[in-house]
Amino acid sequence: MKIIIQRYNPETDRVPYDELFEIDDAQIQHDTMLLEVLLMLRENDSTLAFRSSCQEGVCGSDGMNVNGKNHLSCITPVSSLTQPITIRPLPGLPIIRDLIIDLNLFYQQYQSVKPYLQSEPLDSEHEHLQTPEQRAQLDGSYECILCACCSTSCPSFWWNPDQFAGPAALLAAQRFVIDSRDIKHIDRLQELDSPTKTFRCRHIQNCTDACPKGLNPSRAIQELKSIMVKELP
Ligand code: SF4
Ligand code: SF4
Incomplete structure (x- = not known):
């Protein structure tokens, strides 16, 4: 061989x-x-x-x-x-x-979308509850292993890795935007509403093609854009 x-x-x-x-x-x-x-x-x-x-x-x-x-x-x-x-x-x-x-830019973009739940403070007696349907909405969005195969196959990320968040970060952004427990929904959308950070995605789908976990970052970005168009002034 x-x-x-x-x-x-x-x-x-x-x-x-x-x-x-x-x-x-x-x-x-x-x-x-x-x-x-x-x-x-x-x-x-x-x-x-x-x-x-x-x-x-x-x-x-x-x-x-x-x-x-x-x-x-x-x-x-x-x-x-x-x-x-x-x-x-x-x-x-x-x-x-x-x-x-050197994956620093990739991780910086991931960090920039605040990839963690922002919710009401908990006390020891309560949990953040979701219905089975609300939980099921996250399927296909949370399984990312941050391998960078998607972002490094994306032409928009190649040309502007410091400006375009890239498919891995935007998949994470969509995962928290649609999480019923997150209370920063609108703040998240406003931060993502940028011609460079999000809208530079041209939906060529190299990212989806490359994902070894069978995820679909391109569809997640499309969903993110649709939510922005519907919910932001
Ligand atoms: S669909 Fe968007 S994020 Fe995915 S490769 Fe194409 S431009 Fe990049
Ligand atoms: S290729 Fe798939 S698993 Fe790897 S970072 Fe992108 S979305 Fe996550």
């Missing part, structure tokens, strides 16, 4: 370059995941840098661009990929080293 990996060490390389790796096909089973292959390669080249943690598609740390599309390597079977497999860092954000990118 042939694998081309983009390498870059800012201390020694002026620009990124591609390196070809080969691995014996006998080491690959039908259900071998791409992350396992990367771990095998790192056994022989300890300088190969990438992030990984849970290896179960839950932590969201091993997002990378594989054959031109963003994937989580731990849940991507190599048998599903055409060869040679080409692996690059998630696009649009600065490279720290090899497949590791």
Whole structure:
């Protein structure tokens, strides 16, 4: 099996370059995941840098661009990929080293939408109640693992990562805007009502296509825009 990996060490390389790796096909089973292959390669080249943690598609740390599309390597079977497999860092954000990118802007955008419940203070005798229907409305909006596969596949985010919040942050924004327990509904909408922060989304749907959890950030952004149009003066 042939694998081309983009390498870059800012201390020694002026620009990124591609390196070809080969691995014996006998080491690959039908259900071998791409992350396992990367771990095998790192056994022989300890300088190969990438992030990984849970290896179960839950932590969201091993997002990378594989054959031109963003994937989580731990849940991507190599048998599903055409060869040679080409692996690059998630696009649009600065490279720290090899497949590791600087996610600061991504996290800043997430933080900017206040991704936490703002509700009436509780006392020890009460809970914030929801009907089953109100709770069900959050399905498809809360399961995000912040892998950044969506935002780094979004052209609007590539060109303006400091201004356009990006699909991951806007999915989180929509999740709290529609939460029946949140008391800052209108404040949230007013903060999001900006031609750059939200309305720069052109609904190309790269984000939805890239999401390894099967979420639909593009639809969430559309819903957010519709709520703004209906509820803001
Ligand atoms: S639908 Fe919007 S957020 Fe998703 S990729 Fe397109 S422009 Fe970006
Ligand atoms: S919406 Fe999907 S692709 Fe985007 S950060 Fe969340 S889990 Fe990853």
